[in-house]
Every structure is written in structure tokens, then in C-alpha cells.
Amino acid sequence: xxxxxxxxxxxxxxxxxxxxxxxxxxxxxxxxxxxxxxxxxxxxxxxxxxxxxxxxxxxxxxxxxxxxxxxxxxxxxxxxxxxxxxxxxxxxxxxxxxxxxxxxxxxxxxxxxxxxxxxxxxxxxxxxxxxxxxxxxxxxxxxxxxxxxxxxxxxxxxxxxxxxxxxxxxxxxxxxxxxxxxxxxxxxxxxxxxxxxxxxxxxxxxxxxxxxxxxxxxxxxxxxxxxxxxxxxxxxxxxxxxxxxxxxxxxxxxxxxxxxxxxxxxxxxxxxxxxxxxxxxxxxxxxxxxxxxxxxxxxxxxxxxxxxxxxxxxxxxxxxxxxxxxxxxxxxxxxxxxxxxxxxxxxxxxxxxxxxxxxxxxxxxxxxxxxxxxxxxxxxxxxxxxxxxxxx
Amino acid sequence: xxxxxxxxxxxxxxxxxxxxxxxxxxxxxxxxxxxxxxxxxxxxxxxxxxxxxxxxxxxxxxxxxxxxxxxxxxxxxxxxxxxxxxxxxxxxxxxxxxxxxxxxxxxxxxxxxxxxxxxxxxxxxxxxxxxxxxxxxxxxxxxx
Numbered sequence: 393x394x395x396x397x398x399x400x401x402x403x404x405x406x407x408x409x410x411x412x413x414x415x416x417x418x419x420x421x422x423x424x425x426x427x428x429x430x431x432x433x434x435x436x437x438x439x440x441x442x443x444x445x446x447x448x449x450x451x452x453x454x455x456x457x458x459x460x461x462x463x464x465x466x467x468x469x470x471x472x473x474x475x476x477x478x479x480x481x482x483x484x485x486x487x488x489x490x491x492x493x494x495x496x497x498x499x500x501x502x503x504x505x506x507x508x509x510x511x512x513x514x515x516x517x518x519x520x521x522x523x524x525x526x527x528x529x530x531x532x533x534x535x536x537x538x539x540x541x542x543x544x545x546x547x548x549x550x551x552x553x554x555x556x557x558x559x560x561x562x563x564x565x566x567x568x569x570x571x572x573x574x575x576x577x578x579x580x581x582x583x584x585x586x587x588x589x590x591x592x593x594x595x596x597x598x599x600x601x602x603x604x605x606x607x608x609x610x611x612x613x614x615x616x617x618x619x620x621x622x623x624x625x626x627x628x629x630x631x632x633x634x635x636x637x638x639x640x641x642x643x644x645x646x647x648x649x650x651x652x653x654x655x656x657x658x659x660x661x662x663x664x665x666x667x668x669x670x671x672x673x674x675x676x677x678x679x680x681x682x683x684x685x686x687x688x689x690x691x692x693x694x695x696x697x698x699x700x701x702x703x704x705x706x707x708x709x710x711x712x713x714x715x716x717x718x719x720x721x722x723x724x725x726x727x728x729x730x731x732x733x734x735x736x737x738x739x740x741x742x743x744x745x746x747x748x749x750x751x752x753x754x755x756x757x758x759x760x761x762x763x764x765x766x767x768x769x770x771x772x773x774x775x776x777x778x779x780x781x782x783x784x
Numbered sequence: 785x786x787x788x789x790x791x792x793x794x795x796x797x798x799x800x801x802x803x804x805x806x807x808x809x810x811x812x813x814x815x816x817x818x819x820x821x822x823x824x825x826x827x828x829x830x831x832x833x834x835x836x837x838x839x840x841x842x843x844x845x846x847x848x849x850x851x852x853x854x855x856x857x858x859x860x861x862x863x864x865x866x867x868x869x870x871x872x873x874x875x876x877x878x879x880x881x882x883x884x885x886x887x888x889x890x891x892x893x894x895x896x897x898x899x900x901x902x903x904x905x906x907x908x909x910x911x912x913x914x915x916x917x918x919x920x921x922x923x924x925x926x927x928x
Contacts, residue, residue, distance in 0.1 A: 737815030
């Protein structure tokens, strides 16, 4: 296949050149265990230190509030399970939303089995939670509010600052799964009243297998991975030096060009949204029109099914993803699309295209043209479309 | 994840379309679960399937199994068509991933539903043919 247009940047991103170059020496030259005492370990130790500072700076935290993990899922698990454990004497109630990533939802379900109570907040048709609903859901025994910063499927950005304010007014901790947001939109843990934040390196130009949990000073959660004394006794395991160097470098680069990149990518995203929704009949945009991640576009095309769409896009050299049931191996379509009120048959025909700073207008023109051809082809063989045409 | 044959039938589906005044039409599945198949049969006075067409809303496997099912019944007698099982469809496609087996069941059910419609229109009874299930996905969920 000659052409490759990668529009699945919410799934993972390409490691930036500068990130890759910065990581390389820590595989073979400076391969030391940074926890060791000899001087050979010094460069590794310094590099970890630097990485921690760079990550902290991106979210307005201090370096000693950053705890490196293996990625977003571990960070989410840690935040929820450890908070539940540490604050059980205060209460056993947790508030989250219906559109969280499965790393949150499945962890919350696990905690329910352990005797915790979880409130799953509804979202509106754009995918936003209601602050009123949130405030009403808070009880005497509520210990944690966990709401994602931006949704991984439909890109909608949640009102973090207000959520954090409400949480703190009621003396409740606020965790946010910011895996899709960090490095793409401005996040400031102090301004936004965030107590814990999960992020993952490979979503913003860093390597896979490294992430972090920000834990505000004073939040008393304990270790989740037991073993050595790494990460100030809170997360055991030999420090992933190349990974930490990589996520640090990626954080630094993303931070430096954040608003410039976001503006440029959002402009292309809007171009894509306008073309698709105006040129393909019976299509709709999912998620908030403006308060969405700069690189996220999510559409539904009536009368067709997502997996067929993805296979044909793939054959045209386009990498995309879908909330269709068939891609997930279950019969139900995306829980996010159902939560924003889409009927099953429409939710099955969804397509997520996520852009990066490497995406060009020419790429998008090609994608829109292919999309028009493919949607038309699938509709021509759809019994739902046949019925619709006959009845209208 | 799909065999070459599945991809071939997905990319070049055989017998896509509609038949006007078809001898029998069957639609199975539901949009809720993401698969709908409709089969049109043109059956002559000798009970031979002269033509068959399909339309499918669904994943790659749903399209491929529909396409293969039409190939397997074309030119056959009604009774021969009744013997085309989901297993036969799967084997002819060199297999399906486990989560897609239900697509082959749907294809078998779509053929049966079209034959049922044909029998009803003709006022005949086809031995061994049962009334189509209203919701195949429910039946599948019970079986698995």
C-alpha cells in the first residue's frame, strides 16, 4: 500500500523525532538503574529528574507530585482503587460519568463488587456532564469524583475547573482521566482544582508503556504496586529511564507549541467537519461542536455499519476507528454514543478521525472524497437505506 | 483477522441487489445489534432458484456470509437450499473469527426466511422449514 493517512491519533501517536533521539542513549550507553549509588547511574538519575520536571511543568504541578506509571490504565486504576481504600473510613461513594474510558468504568464496577457505591452521571447530547447533577449526587459519604478531561471517542471537553470547584466546596477529592487532553489542551491542576490526574505518554508524541499519575501534595493515597522504594515509596518497579526521558521530552515539546498546534489542528478539524457534514447526506457530528479536542472529529453515517467502513477506508490507505460493536467484539455499540442519546442503529455507523500536527488539508480532501465513495457504496447495499428511500 | 475468501466476498460481493416481484423475500437480524440481511429469491415452477440477490447492513463478515450464502443456493432446488447450513457458509469462506460466527447463522436464517416467504406466497409447506425467528440475535445469545 503506497498511501498511508493516519487519522487514529487518539489511539496512539508517532514518537516525535526529538523524543526518540533523547531516549536512545538510555538503552545502551546509560543503561544504569537510576536508583543505584555508583556514579555511572548519575546520568540516568538526572534524566529521570529532568523528565519529572518537564511533565510537572506541562500541567502546572511540582515535580514531587508526579508519579510515573506504565500508562493511563494503571494511573486510573491506582487513583480509584487507592482512594477507595485510603478514604473508606470517610465513606464508600464515588461519582463518575457514563462516558468514561473503560479503565475508569471497569475499575468502578470492580469497586462496586467490593462494596463501594458508584453514581454514573448522565451526559447531555454533546457529551457534557451537568454541574447541577454533579452537585446533587454528592453525599456525606462521597469520597471521590472522577470525570475525564476530554472524551476519547467524541472529543468533548468537560468543565474541569467547575467540577473541581464543586468537589472542593464539598470536601471531595477530584480525579480526572486526562489521557486524551494532556499535551493537546491547556491543563493546570491548580487553576482547575484537580487532586489527581492520569496521563499517558504515547498519546502526545511520547513512547508507549509510560504514563503518570499526578497526586496533589496532601492526598493520602497509598502504593498500588508494592515492591521497591521507587517513586517515594508509592510505586515500586525499576524506573523506566528511556520512557521517562521520552515522556518528559514529549511534554516539553507539546507544552511549547500547545496553543499554536491546537489552533492549527482545530482549523483542519473544522474544515473536515464542515466538508463531511455538508457533502455526505444523513451524516452527523458527534460531540460538542466547539468545546472538543483540537484533533477529534467523530461522525455517524446512517444506514451503514462502522466495521465495513473501516475496512474500506483501510483499503484506501486511511487508518481510522469506530465505536461500532463489531470492532469491539461485543454486540453493543459504543457506550459513549449510547450515552449521548443515539439509537443503536445510528451508533453502529460511527467513525472517529483524529488528526495530528502532521495532517494536511490535502490528506483531508483525499479522505473526504474516499469517504463519500465508500459511504455511497455501503448504502447501495444496505437494506436500511433501501427501506428509507422507499418510505420517503 | 479475516480469511482471503471473506475479504474477496466483502470487496466483490456476489449477487448484491434486489429482485422485483421476487418469489420470496426474507429479512433477518436487527439494527440494534448491527446486522440486517435481506435475501430475494426468484424460484421457477420446478422449484429451482433461478436468481438470488441480497442487501446487508453489517460488518465485513455479515456482507461476506450473505454473498457466499447466495452463491451456495443459486441454481439449487428449494430442498437443496434448505440444506445450506451456517457451517457450510463458514467452510466455504475458509472460516470466520469466533465473534463473527453469528453472521453465518444470520445468513442461514435469511435464506430460510426468504424460503418461508416463498412457501407462504405459494401456499405450500416445505418440509423441515421452520418459521423464521423474529430476532436472531436473541436466539444467538441464548445459544452462546
